[in-house]
Amino acid sequence: MSVNENRRFEMALAYHAAPTLMGEKCGSLLSLSEEEFDIAGNAELFLGQMRSRGLRMRIIPKKCGRSLVYVYSQELLEKRLQCKAVRRFLAGCGYSVTDGTEELLDRLCERLRADSFPHEIGIFLDYPLEDVEGFIRNCGQGCKFCGMWKVYGDVESAKRKFERFRCCRAELCGQLEKGKRLCACVA
Numbered sequence: 001m002s003v004n005e006n007r008r009f010e011m012a013l014a015y016h017a018a019p020t021l022m023g024e025k026c027g028s029l030l031s032l033s034e035e036e037f038d039i040a041g042n043a044e045l046f047l048g049q050m051r052s053r054g055l056r057m058r059i060i061p062k063k064c065g066r067s068l069v070y071v072y073s074q075e076l077l078e079k080r081l082q083c084k085a086v087r088r089f090l091a092g093c094g095y096s097v098t099d100g101t102e103e104l105l106d107r108l109c110e111r112l113r114a115d116s117f118p119h120e121i122g123i124f125l126d127y128p129l130e131d132v133e134g135f136i137r138n139c140g141q142g143c144k145f146c147g148m149w150k151v152y153g154d155v156e157s158a159k160r161k162f163e164r165f166r167c168c169r170a171e172l173c174g175q176l177e178k179g180k181r182l183c184a185c186v187a
Contacts, residue, residue, distance in 0.1 A: 001038040009042040010182040011173065017071040018168040021055065021186045025165065026076035026126040034065045043069070049183040058105060060112045068112055070105075070124070077101055077124065086123055089133065093120040128153055 009032075013021065017028035032039055043057050050056075054075050060068040078101050080086060091097045095107050111118035122132035127149045134143065134152025143150035147162040175185040 001041045005037060006042055006045060007176075009037055009046075011176055012037075013046070013069075013071065014172040014176050014182060014185075015169060018172040019165040020071050020073060020076075021182070022168045022172060023073065023076070024168055025073075026080045027070060027072035027124045029121065029125060030069050030071075031062070031066050032069055034061075034067055039067050039069065046182075050186065053186060055186070058109060060109050062113070070109075072105075072124070074101070076126070080123070080126060083129075085129055089129060090120060090123060093118070095120075122149060125149075128158070130154075131158070 012030060012032060016030035019025035020028040039059055043059055046055075046057055054073055056072050056074050058070040058072075060070065062068055081090075081101055081104060087097050090104065095104055099107070105124070108118065108121065108124055112121070119136050120132065122135065123129065130153035131149055131151055135150050138152065140150060143152055145151040145155045145158060147158060148165060149158075151158040172182075172185055176182065
């Protein structure tokens with residue numbers, strides 16, 4: 001893997017996962033080409049630099065030469081998954097309520113490898129529970145607002161989050177464009 005490839009990998013992470021990398025969101029998901037990136041090699045570098053900051057990464061190989069990369073904050077995800085309403089919702093989606101974070105992620109990864117898309121992933125991406133439930137209940141139709149996700153609940157709160165997330169992206173990508181390394185920019 002070249003330095004140039006690693007810089008492009010970092011830029012992809014900054015663009016797609018900035019809110020997670022900057023502590024605003026528990027998890028982010030991106031799809032990367034296995035032809036364009038040595039995903040395992042880049043992930044190993046990322047984890048070596050970010051593990052002490054509580055950031056983790058899961059790689060889920062998919063079809064057509066792409067992999068899904070789930071970047072998450074261990075602390076924020078654990079906090080999210082401790083919510084009783086979230087646990088109840090996930091139990092209704094076939095998850096065990098007694099499982100820990102890693103086991104819940106294992107189950108999510110299994111479901112992501114399947115042909116149908118598990119819409120409960122919104123929980124792992126820190127979308128509001130009412131928006132995840134609304135999306136599933138309405139088959140993605142009839143939302144009140146559409147931004148980084150489809151909003152079925154509090155539009156104003158979602159708009160504020162979208163703006164914070166946009167600012168995270170602009171800040172992180174701007175720092176990388178100035179030549180900084182991702183590990184120097186992340187909280």
